[in-house]
Amino acid sequence: MSVEVIVHRGTSEIGGNCIEIRTSSTRIILDVGQPLFKPNREPYDRWETRGKTKEELLAFGYIPSVPGLFTPGLNVDAILLSHAHPDHTGLLPYTPDEIPVYASRGTSKMMLASSVFAAQVKLPRERHVEVIPGMPFQIGEMTVTGYDVDHSIFGCLAYRVEVDGKAILYTGDLRHHGRKPGMMNKLIEACREKQLDLIIVEGTNIEADDDSNVTEYELEEQITKQIADAATLVFACFSPLHVDRLVSFYKAARRNGRVFVADVYTAFVFYLLQRDAHLPSVEPSSGIRVYYPDNFLTSRPNKLKETLAKEFLHARIDLDEIFTEPQKYVMMFRPSMMSNEWGKHILDRVVCLHSRWAGYLDENDWAEFRHRYIDMFDDEPEKVGKLLTLHTSGHIVRKDLISLLGSINAKAVLPIHTFGGEVFSNCVDNVLCVKDGQTLLT
Numbered sequence: 162m163s164v165e166v167i168v169h170r171g172t173s174e175i176g177g178n179c180i181e182i183r184t185s186s187t188r189i190i191l192d193v194g195q196p197l198f199k200p201n202r203e204p205y206d207r208w209e210t211r212g213k214t215k216e217e218l219l220a221f222g223y224i225p226s227v228p229g230l231f232t233p234g235l236n237v238d239a240i241l242l243s244h245a246h247p248d249h250t251g252l253l254p255y256t257p258d259e260i261p262v263y264a265s266r267g268t269s270k271m272m273l274a275s276s277v278f279a280a281q282v283k284l285p286r287e288r289h290v291e292v293i294p295g296m297p298f299q300i301g302e303m304t305v306t307g308y309d310v311d312h313s314i315f316g317c318l319a320y321r322v323e324v325d326g327k328a329i330l331y332t333g334d335l336r337h338h339g340r341k342p343g344m345m346n347k348l349i350e351a352c353r354e355k356q357l358d359l360i361i362v363e364g365t366n367i368e369a370d371d372d373s374n375v376t377e378y379e380l381e382e383q384i385t386k387q388i389a390d391a392a393t394l395v396f397a398c399f400s401p402l403h404v405d406r407l408v409s410f411y412k413a414a415r416r417n418g419r420v421f422v423a424d425v426y427t428a429f430v431f432y433l434l435q436r437d438a439h440l441p442s443v444e445p446s447s448g449i450r451v452y453y454p455d456n457f458l459t460s461r462p463n464k465l466k467e468t469l470a471k472e473f474l475h476a477r478i479d480l481d482e483i484f485t486e487p488q489k490y491v492m493m494f495r496p497s498m499m500s501n502e503w504g505k506h507i508l509d510r511v512v513c514l515h516s517r518w519a520g521y522l523d524e525n526d527w528a529e530f531r532h533r534y535i536d537m538f539d540d541e542p543e544k545v546g547k548l549l550t551l552h553t554s555g556h557i558v559r560k561d562l563i564s565l566l567g568s569i570n571a572k573a574v575l576p577i578h579t580f581g582g583e584v585f586s587n588c589v590d591n592v593l594c595v596k597d598g599q600t601l602l603t
């Protein structure tokens with residue numbers, strides 16, 4: 162029996178992951194991601210694909226042509242999701258309802274939160290099969306095991322697939338500088354039990370100039386210092402699904418004796434993951450209050466949002482209270498929050514700690530923030546606010562990647578989620594250069 166691997170998309174771009182492993186009787190798909198970039202490497206505008214039919218999206222290559230998954234063809238037995246980022250899950254609504262979707266409980270929760278608050282895709286409950294990390298399960302003739310990995314969203318898994326005496330590992334997205342470096346050690350241990358025939362490994366940062374891996378703990382220290390130095394209100398801008406980062410900001414706020422003001426999206430993440438991630442409960446006594454933006458119920462109305470509107474009322478805080486004693490708070494912030502009610506709340510020396518990729522600051526939605534807290538004080542330099550990026554990557558840096566591949570010692574390495582596939586060959590041995598759609602025999 163031969164085992165075939167086809168990367169339908171992802172060999173030469175970041176995002177849009179879609180990988181197939183198949184034998185004569187079983188087909189599984191690892192991730193069904195939407196692409197982040199066009200073939201000319203220009204990023205997709207988030208509105209560009211709105212309202213387009215599946216046929217139109219297939220015609221211009223946004224959806225890859227995969228029989229049985231996106232076009233008619235032989236049955237696919239399962240879709241396995243590595244984590245809840247749209248470049249790994251975004252094409253799920255275009256797949257047949259009868260294909261079961263395997264994912265961790267954390268991923269299903271992250272998809273629930275992001276579907277309600279960020280218009281991202283849902284994981285339909287009736288399709289979800291929960292993967293428990295470390296517990297092997299069977300799909301046709303394949304034995305699959307999920308392993309926890311650390312990345313910039315909660316609930317990520319790598320998958321090891323064994324069939325016909327062959328072992329293949331798909332890493333999904335991962336890093337070694339988060340709050341749980343032990344996850345990587347466990348993964349390496351599991352991969353050493355039997356030599357891997359193939360590792361399909363993410364390489365987002367393989368060609369990045371900056372190879373420094375500021376750890377999440379070091380970042381917490383940097384955030385703590387900035388909060389300590391701030392004279393007044395501190396805004397925190399990051400994805401609430403990035404639970405490591407949420408913990409870093411919450412702890413940094415508490416270490417400075419400040420209250421962490423969550424928005425309802427963030428409060429929902431605290432609520433969903435309270436047990437799974439050992440997060441504090443949303444209570445004033447935990448140092449958490451909840452701000453309800455005034456467009457909370459009108460933007461993307463949803464039944465669950467209506468329920469949540471009541472869930473956190475006991476911890477609610479409004480802008481008047483925040484701006485009356487602004488030095489007491491670290492407040493979750495997104496430029497889209499700044500609706501009419503912000504009009505009267507002018508404040509000098511505001512510090513905004515932007516904890517995402519710095520390129521997001523070039524987007525137009527920061528104009529209002531800059532106008533209100535920075536440009537407003539052009540003639541009074543001592544009152545000008547600060548907008549600082551304090552961030553560390555969700556992806557493994559080159560030196561950690563080289564060390565990971567050295568420790569695992571797979572017979573062959575297939576880079577994915579990277580623009581630098583050819584750089585791999587300069588750094589590690591046994592790299593396969595394959596193109597999207599090419600069939601690989603293991």
Ligand SMILES: [Zn+2]
Binds near residue numbers: 244334
């Ligand atoms: Zn990711």
